[in-house]
Amino acid sequence: MGVVVPLRETRSEPASIQNLVDLTAGGMEAVNQLILSKAGSNVELIPEIARHLISSGGKRLRPMLTLAMADMFGYSGEGHVGLAASVEFMHTATLLHDDVVDESDMRRGKLAARKLWGNQASVLVGDYLLGQAFKMMVDVGSLEALQILASASAVIAEGEVMQLGAAQDLETTEERYMQVIEAKTAALFAAAAEVGPVIAEASDADRAHARAYGMALGLAFQLVDDALDYGGSAADLGKDTGDDLREGKITLPVILAIRRGKPEDREFWSRCLEERDVRDGDLDRAIAIMQETGALTETIERARAFGAEALDALRGLPAGGQREALAEAVEFCIARVS
Structure with a gap:
């Protein structure tokens, strides 16, 4: 996984993606429009549900990766806007689907769409957004970009099914867990970063560096999310803390805590995760076990290692404002747990 290196060297200010936001502001205005x-449709329920989630916040990091990477290589057309919007629609669709599968109640501080309109409507609107994403990809006219994003869509679905199979299974291995997060989270980060250089007709080496950056950033992002679920805040996480425990998800902090914990702790994990019997005080106990076993610390250290990999990949790309802002995005993702 590489050597863990400090993500912040001489800076004293809080980690931020403001430079990335500023550099991509013009493109993101077009993306948002x-x-x-x-997201519009003559079927009233479609824009209602879509706009509920789209307008509820989120940093739009994935589409900003597409725009920044395209700008890095001097792209001057409009295709990166369509690809960035496609990336965000893919992400939004997965959130709608995930909340149904996970039976989540909250999303970005609001009631999840499924709680307001039901599971069927949420799934179908997610499907609609995926369809719109692919229409935008086709409109851009880059067969290679279409192939990259279409492949990512299939991989994300595979990851969701893998996660469903691993849920409530205390025998889930680290290897299996990493396969799940690489597919369900990191694949879209990687594709979002790669299609920027593709649309700009950058070299194969540059595309590979961009993809490696996105993949490592996505893995770090998910590991931080999994740690935040056992000790972060809902604002940092974008959903309720403790949801992973209530939903029976086997994440790296759980895997490490089970492996390193006491025999009697396994009975606790079995009741909470396999039997889905989570009681008052169980989240506090889970966090205590993770702190005792070093599971949270180890998860964060692994996130930092992937952050270092992302920075290594960036060093192979052209120097300048975009590269610096993308490096700061790595720092920001990791700093959510500090």
């Missing part, structure tokens, strides 16, 4: 127009 396109998103709102493509």
